[in-house]
Amino acid sequence: MTQEIHGAVADGFEPVREEFAAFVATERADYEGQLCAYVHGRRVVDLWAGPPGSDGDSLHGVFSSTKGAAHLVVALLVQDGTLELDRKVTYYWPEFASEGKGALTLRELLAHRAGLVGTDTGFTPEELADDRAVAERLADQRPFWRPGTAFGYHALVIGALTGEIVRRATGRSLQEVHEERVRAPYGLDFFLGLPTAHEPRFRTVQPWSLTPEQEAELAAEPPAPHSLSAIAYNEHAAQPTDLPSLPNERAFRAKGPASFGGVASARGLAGLYAAAISVVEDRAALLKPDTVAEFGQLHSVGYDVVAGTHKAYGLGFQATAAAWYPFLGAGTIGHSGAAGSQAFADPRSGLAYGYTRRRFTYPGGAAPENTRLAQAVHKATLAN
Template structure:
């Protein structure tokens, strides 16, 4: 009995087989995988269940919180403004958002926000999770904060505040909130079922998250003033609360995007197509080239792992993401395992979304298995 539904080109059958194997063993609860080549789907499959009792099947239109995959949508939104000449990557953030210059941040540039090198990777304590839901006040707090390190000298992953920083710049330029801008300029025109700020009409299609095993170490034993602790615990992302209506409906452009592999791949195919999709130029070659302007390559101050960042995306890094191919490739992952890779050399986008979270902050054994199968098929 087949455990998956959807379409899979014959050359990519190993991808389906890999997903079915993970579903059969119970490692995977419910998931979707989509691969596009030159913007056209060659894999669009899904399977499993949305609930731990396995009573409700994962359907074609099931949505799930994909956490930091949301950041790639936020970055894509900013790149649209770059392409229109409304946003300059090398301009000071304060040029668009004057209040941000406070407390020594006058020289922080837009590229620093997009590459996690701004020196503002989180909020000064105290900060509760519900405080993040109010974009205006949360952004104002970031504007008033001091730097945690010298901008541009290292990355410190902007885990929860990436969308507040970039979203506020977008709002200052365009007038629309990030969620509305993304919906009206990208998701709706492309027919992509992805939401930054998900309306209640979609709640019935959302697969609840199954949290990963608890951390094996106690954060309380670490230096509470470290960039790692302040970034990841102020506030702490509570996975159980991702089922709350307030979380789902807030516009948190770092972590609360809801979609599936099909919608992720549809949107990100703009990048793997070199800016061209459906015969329309969404981004010029120069804007796409900017993604690959390396901004940092080294030990990330917040995640404590080696990372390479371009503009808005991670770049290939063999230690941290060994299954991401080399070349003109950009990628990112959501905590628990969701993954997207844009390979411009081959015109390929790979996307994976699931509800059972794996341990670790970047990738998973499951994601690696699917990625390996997909890229072996296009090698």
């Protein structure tokens, strides 16, 4: 039985509803997901589908889409003059200099060029939930490549690294700055640290469901236990990390690690990026055009030594147009999440997009349906 599509779209965005309904009709009966978009600060798409108990207010673990919220904070502090991109990390965090890391700049760190994707022995679950504990371990770690000479995705740690710089520069945690300057003023459902009062809205992440072909693929090529990828995803630790289960642990939701611990709805994802680039309900955009351009500028493009494939990054954000959706404008900033979420702001069209789903997508990262959904939203944006 085809699921009912709930919510509304603005005039001219009816094709987006049709595209969402067509996608949902091909999914499992238990599919649960949300799609939201703003154009020039006005909400134009607000759709969801799912079983009883889910709605547009439901909150999902958004994994690395969290990095977008974290690095919006960094962009704000750079814009303020509190942080300087070409300062050495050690200017803010002297202990970081050990093991040959002293020349690394904040700009290089944000571009995934630090070579510090994990530690030799991995993190305990308790450490991984605590950005300060992760940062303390990484300060003493020898990098896995010479800083600045290559780039690779710092999947579980980049928010802890940049968060420690935020803490040293402001005396506040990155999570506190996000709450005070971004989430609370705009009433966004995008939490880096989920309050107990909102726990009933959280929908536990459902593990991926593999086809026989995918199971055979995994069995044929198991991950190397001490590869850069295994280290980056903490798979070599005494207690290897089971990524899909992380948001289902209250400790991770409560502390909101800035690399992967965010909890949000599609409204929260899209609303964050709308606030970043547009006037929203008479509030000025958080970022000036020059700041958006700086953080969206391509900084690391080519072979990602962790992912083992072609990737593109700006500063803290994925270069969403170059990495995912070439129909978007140059300088689009955003970030996807392992369970399938995607969020971005295209400053050239004024589009801000957010998508969440409950069931973890295989093999992780932006769910494939984002291509058709984002393209439908973008096409409607240009036509209206």
